[in-house]
Amino acid sequence: MESILRAIDKINETASNAVCLLFAPLAVISTYEVFMRYVMNRPTTWVWDVAVHLFALIVVFGAGNTLRQGGHVVMDVMITRLPPGFRLVLNLVAYLFFIFAVGIMVWQSAIFAWRSVEVGERTSTLLGMVVYPLKICIFAGIVLLWLEGVALFLRDVRSFAGARPETR
Amino acid sequence: MDTGFTTAIVLSMFFFLLIIGLPVAFCLISTSIICTLAFWSPSALYMSAATVWDQSTKDIYLAIPMFVFLASMLEASGIAENLYKMFDKWIGRLRGSLGITSVLMCTIMDAISGLGASGIVTIGPIALPEMTKRKYSKQISLGAIAAGSALGPLIPPSVIMIIIAGYTGLSVGKLFAGGLFPGLLCSIGFIVYIVVLCHVRPKMGPALASGVTFTWAEKLTSLKAVVAPMFLIGAIMGSIYSGICTPTEGAALGAFGAMICAALNRRLTFKELYQASKVSIKVTCMVMWLLIGGNLFAGLLNALQVTDSMNQVLTYIHEAYGNFGLISVMMLIVFFMGMFIDGAAITVLTMPVFFPAIVNAGIDPLWFGILFTMNVVIGYLTPPFGMNLFYMKGITPQDVSMMDIYRSIIPYVLVMVLVLFLTWVFPELATWLPGTIDVNT
Numbered sequence: 001m002e003s004i005l006r007a008i009d010k011i012n013e014t015a016s017n018a019v020c021l022l023f024a025p026l027a028v029i030s031t032y033e034v035f036m037r038y039v040m041n042r043p044t045t046w047v048w049d050v051a052v053h054l055f056a057l058i059v060v061f062g063a064g065n066t067l068r069q070g071g072h073v074v075m076d077v078m079i080t081r082l083p084p085g086f087r088l089v090l091n092l093v094a095y096l097f098f099i100f101a102v103g104i105m106v107w108q109s110a111i112f113a114w115r116s117v118e119v120g121e122r123t124s125t126l127l128g129m130v131v132y133p134l135k136i137c138i139f140a141g142i143v144l145l146w147l148e149g150v151a152l153f154l155r156d157v158r159s160f161a162g163a164r165p166e167t168r
Numbered sequence: 169m170d171t172g173f174t175t176a177i178v179l180s181m182f183f184f185l186l187i188i189g190l191p192v193a194f195c196l197i198s199t200s201i202i203c204t205l206a207f208w209s210p211s212a213l214y215m216s217a218a219t220v221w222d223q224s225t226k227d228i229y230l231a232i233p234m235f236v237f238l239a240s241m242l243e244a245s246g247i248a249e250n251l252y253k254m255f256d257k258w259i260g261r262l263r264g265s266l267g268i269t270s271v272l273m274c275t276i277m278d279a280i281s282g283l284g285a286s287g288i289v290t291i292g293p294i295a296l297p298e299m300t301k302r303k304y305s306k307q308i309s310l311g312a313i314a315a316g317s318a319l320g321p322l323i324p325p326s327v328i329m330i331i332i333a334g335y336t337g338l339s340v341g342k343l344f345a346g347g348l349f350p351g352l353l354c355s356i357g358f359i360v361y362i363v364v365l366c367h368v369r370p371k372m373g374p375a376l377a378s379g380v381t382f383t384w385a386e387k388l389t390s391l392k393a394v395v396a397p398m399f400l401i402g403a404i405m406g407s408i409y410s411g412i413c414t415p416t417e418g419a420a421l422g423a424f425g426a427m428i429c430a431a432l433n434r435r436l437t438f439k440e441l442y443q444a445s446k447v448s449i450k451v452t453c454m455v456m457w458l459l460i461g462g463n464l465f466a467g468l469l470n471a472l473q474v475t476d477s478m479n480q481v482l483t484y485i486h487e488a489y490g491n492f493g494l495i496s497v498m499m500l501i502v503f504f505m506g507m508f509i510d511g512a513a514i515t516v517l518t519m520p521v522f523f524p525a526i527v528n529a530g531i532d533p534l535w536f537g538i539l540f541t542m543n544v545v546i547g548y549l550t551p552p553f554g555m556n557l558f559y560m561k562g563i564t565p566q567d568v569s570m571m572d573i574y575r576s577i578i579p580y581v582l583v584m585v586l587v588l589f590l591t592w593v594f595p596e597l598a599t600w601l602p603g604t605i606d607v608n609t
Contacts, residue, residue, distance in 0.1 A: 030420030
């Protein structure tokens with residue numbers, strides 16, 4: 001069990017640390033586009049499509065790790081004042097909702113990606129890139145996010161069962 | 169089903185999840201998906217995937233990761249240290265000079281960064297120890313940095329304004345321009361407060377000992393420090409307003425420029441870059457998933473006609489109490505939310521409901537956008553849960569308590585509220601500059 005939870009953390013961390021390396025290229029290619037368009041008067045055909053792809057990858061593959069690190073905004077006025085045991089129960093309830101809802105997102109994004117694969121959807125820009133690889137990535141990112149939610153939930157279940165106090 | 173009933177269920181589910189500590193983004197997503205199943209139609213569930221796609225490929229939002237990355241690179245670039253030394257040489261002899269310096273430096277950072285905490289993380293670690301060394305009162309030093317930094321999203325560029333533009337279709341360029349004067353007025357207000365306080369009670373902000381002097385040559389060479397910030401401001405705002413590029417590309421130019429500044433200061437190592445990227449992805453995902461959740465939620469509220477019924481309430485307020493009443497109610501709601509929750513979340517939650525009501529009432533949406541941003545920015549500072557207060561706590565020594573920070577921030581918040589009222593009474597403060605420019609973005 002522990003090894004599975006650790007593996008989920010590890011995958012999310014690796015995914016996030018890999019896509020975060022895209023920030024610098026994103027800045028560089030957008031600058032290149034401005035340079036080519038304004039100075040050389042020869043706008044590129046590919047920067048826009050590629051930039052949007054990099055952006056989407058950052059958003060979907062960073063989500064799980066952000067959740068793991070507690071990076072999403074939480075309204076914790078109430079819960080920080082409660083006794084730890086009670087807080088744990090509330091957390092379990094909260095993540096049940098999360099697992100159900102994001103689970104539906106996993107399913108829906110699979111359909112979303114599959115439809116794109118079926119018709120071989122392409123972008124409407126000059127480059128006309130195929131869209132489905134990115135849609136599959138979005139599906140994969142949501143799966144990772146869901147798994148991270150499940151991992152958080154299972155850890156809380158274990159602490160609740162009193163196996164051993166968990167620090168995360 | 170009765171709209172009132174569904175409204176009650178949807179909202180209570182959202183608040184329930186919020187209170188039990190689920191991150192706001194996922195409160196929005198969970199409520200949307202579950203209530204779509206319950207009250208709308210399972211076939212509408214595809215929205216949940218389509219929204220992730222829409223939001224994370226939306227051109228205007230591409231500016232968000234760029235502004236976030238720009239802010240992280242600024243921290244690594246070493247620009248702040250150089251600026252600090254320069255200001256000390258020029259105005260070190262004034263009473264309260266370090267407080268004034270902090271505000272001025274934050275204002276410069278605000279003009280480069282679109283986030284609310286950039287000033288704290290770049291300038292705080294340099295200015296705070298120095299102020300402690302020179303025996304500045306905590307009342308001045310803590311507030312000067314936290315408040316100066318909070319102006320980041322008000323003084324252009326601004327991530328909050330990008331979110332507003334995403335929801336409302338207002339021009340990013342005009343919103344940016346509208347925030348300039350109110351933002352600078354706040355800075356001036358902070359400086360006036362510091363100067364007055366230090367003249368009434370000189371002990372709170374002692375000047376440099378009179379023995380210390382700098383030659384004009386030293387002063388003039390120190391001016392080199394302004395070059396890098398000016399270059400960045402030029403790259404971002406100059407490129408946007410000259411029509412060379414879109415705000416998104418302006419943000420990218422800024423981020424690229426910050427990398428160059430870091431390289432020139434010999435700070436651009438892979439380690440720094442990686443570190444900055446890791447911080448950036450966390451902030452980017454935080455904002456983007458809020459936007460995804462907010463969009464899903466807004467879609468649900470529309471479909472269930474909850475937005476309409478909320479609008480009826482707002483219309484009623486407008487009919488009974490006029491524009492003043494309507495804006496007051498909205499401002500109070502935002503101000504109250506600001507005490508507890510992050511600015512991006514406030515924007516995502518309120519804009520879809522507020523904006524149509526503002527347009528219906530015939531109020532200038534641009535002006536409202538600026539008032540709204542000011543209010544959100546004040547929320548970064550209002551206890552008990554102003555974000556900047558926690559960032560401050562993170563960089564201060566142990567002997568500074570949360571109460572010290574609360575106490576020092578109040579006068580600065582009052583200054584901002586005053587400027588908010590000024591902008592309310594004299595809309596030209598926010599609308600004149602955007603009216604003079606012609607941008608297509």
